[in-house]
């Protein structure tokens with residue numbers, strides 16, 4: 407065994423688990439599990455949340471250990487970690503971590519390790535079979551993004567080019583990108599489609615440079631009909647990769663090939679993205695996905711509930727729809743958790759289960775922080791007047807606390823840079839971005855400032 411996690415080892419462990427527990431249980435508890443690392447004394451797995459972790463440790467530790475022994479020939483310790491589901495790191499080649507957002511109890515070719523999963527022909531990426539247009543619940547927050555995605559899927563290179571989707575994490579960007587892939591693959595099998603995460607693009611590029619294989623790299627990327635890159639904001643700050651991407655973009659664009667990108671913010675707000683790319687990203691259509699409104703959330707819950715085949719009382723659906731508002735992945739997580747509880751407790755779904763599932767989220771989400779509350783807090787702490795913080799005055803004693811406000815507003819609210827600037831005497835987005843970077847860097851050097859900022863965040867959230 408090496409320290410490098412391999413998919414095959416997990417496949418073997420999973421095969422043993424499948425033999426050892428009923429299918430339903432495997433689907434509920436092990437589908438979202440990943441093998442993180444493997445060493446002679448210690449094997450680490452990860453699962454999407456603590457609820458899963460605890461149940462697995464309580465009920466299946468022995469079985470898991472047996473499977474690991476059988477595969478490894480040794481007797482390593484077993485550790486289960488929690489996936490940082492909302493973050494952008496730890497993503498595999500597809501841009502989505504295997505098992506993330508999966509629905510227990512549903513046949514799922516991706517996770518079975520067999521070969522009926524679909525992937526675009528030009529890509530080594532496996533698509534999530536659930537991320538289709540049919541499974542996407544429309545609403546006022548995503549209608550426009552959905553319509554643009556459908557248009558692009560129906561006439562690639564001829565409707566909007568590029569298509570640039572942006573929005574916070576967990577709002578459906580990857581789902582729409584993969585929806586486009588699914589549709590193109592079924593309707594336009596002639597097309598060469600390349601779908602990958604920005605991280606993969608970067609890794610390929612770096613490897614190509616190191617191995618002197620730039621020609622084949624360029625050939626690969628510049629001879630496709632449709633290029634989709636997920637989470638393009640990770641391109642920021644990597645100069646040569648950005649340069650290379652710029653040329654890839656130009657070549658494809660000039661040949662009327664379709665380019666589709668997703669990001670966590672709009673092009674102008676991606677720090678350090680070169681201006682020439684910012685402007686190109688706006689040539690086609692830029693569409694933002696907002697957090698879903700209540701009715702859409704209820705629609706999404708209903709859809710997931712149907713898939714589980716477990717009945718959720720209306721009261722529970724309403725409660726979940728009211729409790730989780732900013733991240734659809736989280737919403738799916740609580741629905742899965744409630745369905746899992748009902749299976750484990752062998753009782754119909756009730757409000758108690760719903761409250762328990764939502765309670766786990768509270769420490770992370772809690773109170774909605776407003777810019778006004780940030781300004782009040784900072785004004786108290788530094789003994790400066792609120793009106794001064796919101797003025798244009800540039801004296802140092804005011805500029806610093808004002809930058810702290812902007813930093814916190816960027817971190818704790820969902821306002822755009824422009825909106826935040828509006829609270830501080832109508833400053834523009836570059837000022838807010840500058841303030842954010844400055845405070846971030848200052849906190850890296852100054853432990854006391856870092857503590858103060860942490861304390862502010864904690865206080866504001868309660």
Ligand code: ADP
Pocket residue numbers: 506507508536537541542543544548573574575576577578579580581582706734735738
């Ligand atoms: P992002 O890439 O924006 O972080 P994802 O596309 O991974 O978000 O979506 C997170 C989860 O929410 C996925 O499981 C996805 O299927 C689901 N989801 C997002 N939007 C919708 C929607 N409108 N209808 C149904 N499911 C959705």
Ligand code: MG
Pocket residue numbers: 501579580581636
């Ligand atoms: Mg994504």
